Amino acid sequence: MSIQAVIFDIGNVLIEWQPERLYDKVIGEERRKQMFAEVDLHGMNDGVDRGENWLEAVEATAAKYPQWHDEIMMWHSRWVEMASPAIDHSVRLLRALRAAGVPVFALTNFGIQTFELGEREYPFLEEFDRRYVSGHMGVIKPEARIYEMVEQDCGIAPSGLLFTDDRVDNIKAADARGWQTHLFTDPQGWADRLVSEGLLSETEAA
Known part of the structure; x- marks a missing residue:
């Protein structure tokens, strides 16, 4: 056909769509790799892609990993920079x-x-x-x-x-x-x- x-x-x-690129720029590649090893950010994003509320999903993940709270919140506050x-x-x-x-x-x-x-x-x-x-x-x-x-x-x-x-x-x-x-x-x-x-x-x- x-x-x-x-x-x-x-x-x-x-x-x-390059979240890692933004994190490398802001916190450095080594810390970014550590964070992504400890926190399943792409898994979190899959939930958002299934229809979960974006801000609520990011906030819940940030609360679960307080050592990375500010960095995780960037997934919401600096999303446009990741998607560009x-x-x-x-x-x-x-x-x-x-x-x-x-x-x-x-x-x-x-x-x-x-x-x-x-x-x-x-x-x-x-x-x-x-x-x-x-x-x-x-x-x-x-x-x-x-x-x-x-x-x-x-x-x-x-x-x-x-x-x-x-x-x-x-x-x-x-x-x-x-x-x-x-x-x-x-x-x-x-x-x-x-x-x-x-x-x-x-x-x-x-």
Whole structure:
């Protein structure tokens, strides 16, 4: 089946998501490694991505680890610095696809409150034809249910979906459902794939 819609992950595809980079800058790499060894911050974030209240989750974790309280609270107070900058070439590809009449969806692990903040910081997040945000869905990638929910909502057969994500586990889960996939490593590689599929010209994908 030809591609009926293109689906973008957001973190590290359209917006860089590098919490460790910010912590390295603020507290140094050695202390950051120690903190991440003691505190499952990404696990905490998974809860937020499932729909838990962002501030409450961060505050609860900070209270549990008082030795890292101030650093953990940065996950809330300095989140925008962790989720930056935008990946401009990927944003251009999103807009080029829509200009070419190709339906473009987002499928992202993102909290309810963090996505609201992301929209304010990055208005292009409002430009998708459909948006599948895990916090509102109550399930995260790479669980099969989230992909099933996308299929049910959009009504497109799995083989008609082309999905890009930077995480191998998320790609494998989509592969298992019969989606067409692209492991995102850089925007040029994604641009080349869109050209090879006949969705964009080389000029449009620049």
